[in-house]
Amino acid sequence: MKQTKVCIVGAGPAGATAALQLAQLGIECIVVDKAIFPRDKVCGDGLSGKVITVLNRIDAAMAGRLRARQDKLNSWGVLFVSPGRHALQVGYRPDFDSTNSQHKEAPIGYVCKRMDFDNFLVDEMKARPEIQLHEGVTIDKYELQPDGYLISGSNGFQVKAALLIVANGAHASFTKEVANITMEPKHYSAGVRAYYENVTGNNADNFIELHFLKELLPGYFWIFPLPNGQANVGVAVLSDDVRKKKMNLKRSLQEIIESDPILKDRFKDAKRISPVEGYGLPLGTKRRVISGERYMLVGDAAYLIDPFTGEGIGNGMYAGRMAALQAAEAIKANNFSATQLAAYDSEVYRVLGAELKLSKRLLQMVRFPWLVNKVFGICSRNKQLQELVSSMFFEVDIRKKLAQPSFYVKLLLNRPS
Numbered sequence: 001m002k003q004t005k006v007c008i009v010g011a012g013p014a015g016a017t018a019a020l021q022l023a024q025l026g027i028e029c030i031v032v033d034k035a036i037f038p039r040d041k042v043c044g045d046g047l048s049g050k051v052i053t054v055l056n057r058i059d060a061a062m063a064g065r066l067r068a069r070q071d072k073l074n075s076w077g078v079l080f081v082s083p084g085r086h087a088l089q090v091g092y093r094p095d096f097d098s099t100n101s102q103h104k105e106a107p108i109g110y111v112c113k114r115m116d117f118d119n120f121l122v123d124e125m126k127a128r129p130e131i132q133l134h135e136g137v138t139i140d141k142y143e144l145q146p147d148g149y150l151i152s153g154s155n156g157f158q159v160k161a162a163l164l165i166v167a168n169g170a171h172a173s174f175t176k177e178v179a180n181i182t183m184e185p186k187h188y189s190a191g192v193r194a195y196y197e198n199v200t201g202n203n204a205d206n207f208i209e210l211h212f213l214k215e216l217l218p219g220y221f222w223i224f225p226l227p228n229g230q231a232n233v234g235v236a237v238l239s240d241d242v243r244k245k246k247m248n249l250k251r252s253l254q255e256i257i258e259s260d261p262i263l264k265d266r267f268k269d270a271k272r273i274s275p276v277e278g279y280g281l282p283l284g285t286k287r288r289v290i291s292g293e294r295y296m297l298v299g300d301a302a303y304l305i306d307p308f309t310g311e312g313i314g315n316g317m318y319a320g321r322m323a324a325l326q327a328a329e330a331i332k333a334n335n336f337s338a339t340q341l342a343a344y345d346s347e348v349y350r351v352l353g354a355e356l357k358l359s360k361r362l363l364q365m366v367r368f369p370w371l372v373n374k375v376f377g378i379c380s381r382n383k384q385l386q387e388l389v390s391s392m393f394f395e396v397d398i399r400k401k402l403a404q405p406s407f408y409v410k411l412l413l414n415r416p417s
């Protein structure tokens with residue numbers, strides 16, 4: 001049996017970030033994953049600015065290594081399309097100008113297949129002597145003992161850890177059985193995605209595309225461009241709607257690509273190069289208790305996905321880093337109690353709580369197609385408003401404004417302020 005101060009279950013972005021931050025602090029840990037890397041994960045593959053930000057905070061050289069990779073596509077913004085097909089192009093920086101080489105040099109977002117991105121993080125872990133990574137081991141038993149968690153898995157694997165960081169994603173049994181957080185269809189989305197080649201009509205600056213089609217609201221259809229003429233294409237819908245409307249998302253995706261009056265032309269010569277696969281998105285639509293006696297939950301295991309955008313990688317990595325910093329405090333104090341670790345919850349919700357709340361409100365608003373059509377229509381004709389929307393990627397205060405019903409009332413009366 002192995003012994004360690006910290007064991008991390010799951011080597012996805014949240015778990016890997018926790019391990020890398022611990023290593024940077026000089027703290028050893030054991031990381032266990034059921035997969036052997038490189039491995040795929042069903043996802044849109046969109047990496048927001050948070051990814052580079054968090055890597056930079058851990059180690060600027062590591063952020064530099066991600067920037068230098070050729071297997072990702074730089075993206076400079078988002079194209080939102082309303083149910084009435086008003087298109088709104090929003091650069092990640094408010095003053096984005098595609099002819100300005102300085103703007104083009106510093107992209108904020110990337111699209112990178114998870115097969116490659118997650119493996120980048122795993123390679124970073126493998127380069128750190130402080131991290132002992134065990135691949136191909138499925139953990140299925142967690143036993144709380146007076147001096148730590150005894151964790152058991154396949155092939156007779158056992159580890160005893162003073163502290164456990166649970167990072168094994170949307171289907172984590174620990175989340176349900178120990179942390180008592182259960183899947184509720186109103187607070188969960190379902191998504192399917194496939195890879196395509198030769199989708200035409202993509203934006204010249206690699207903007208990612210979110211199409212708020214009427215039949216999916218408040219969910220959407222997406223096209224995220226990838227290197228080598230490929231694209232990640234999918235749909236995500238609230239699980240509650242999937243159940244109530246008896247939707248089959250694989251069929252919905254196929255129907256949109258084959259029959260949508262606008263989109264079908266863009267897929268005329270496209271070829272699907274992967275199966276259509278689905279997975280769940282545990283949404284951060286309410287505050288939950290994400291730590292307890294000798295454990296912290298991070299990433300999808302902690303339900304931290306942004307309910308409006310579906311972004312979970314950046315939030316998971318933020319939480320992973322915060323869990324590592326809290327682990328360092330707990331080790332210093334030799335205190336792994338629920339009371340000590342509650343500071344982790346406070347920190348996660350201090351940093352991410354406001355934006356998760358606002359995104360929840362935006363999600364509620366995009367339920368109404370007439371409102372989305374009207375707002376997109378007005379925004380697409382007004383440069384100042386477009387800059388305001390694009391500022392929302394930088395400033396939570398602006399997002400707050402966008403989530404106020406009064407903002408839309410003023411907008412509809414033609415008096416935005």
Ligand SMILES: Cc1cc2nc3c(=O)[nH]c(=O)nc-3n(C[C@H](O)[C@H](O)[C@H](O)COP(=O)(O)OP(=O)(O)OC[C@H]3O[C@@H](n4cnc5c(N)ncnc54)[C@H](O)[C@@H]3O)c2cc1C
Pocket residue numbers: 009010011012013014015032033034035041042043044045046047048137138139140167168169170190191192193234236278279280281298299300301305310311312313314316
């Ligand atoms: C369809 C879809 C589209 C999405 N699009 C985006 C997007 O474009 N951008 C974005 O930011 N987010 C997106 N997300 C969300 C994003 O995929 C997740 O938020 C992110 O993967 C969370 O990272 P994680 O490290 O918490 O978990 P994961 O990435 O799920 O990693 C968990 C790890 O735990 C391992 N594991 C699981 N069980 C065990 C076990 N019992 N024992 C040992 N190891 C185990 C797994 O092998 C895996 O490596 C999307 C999600 C879906 C479903």
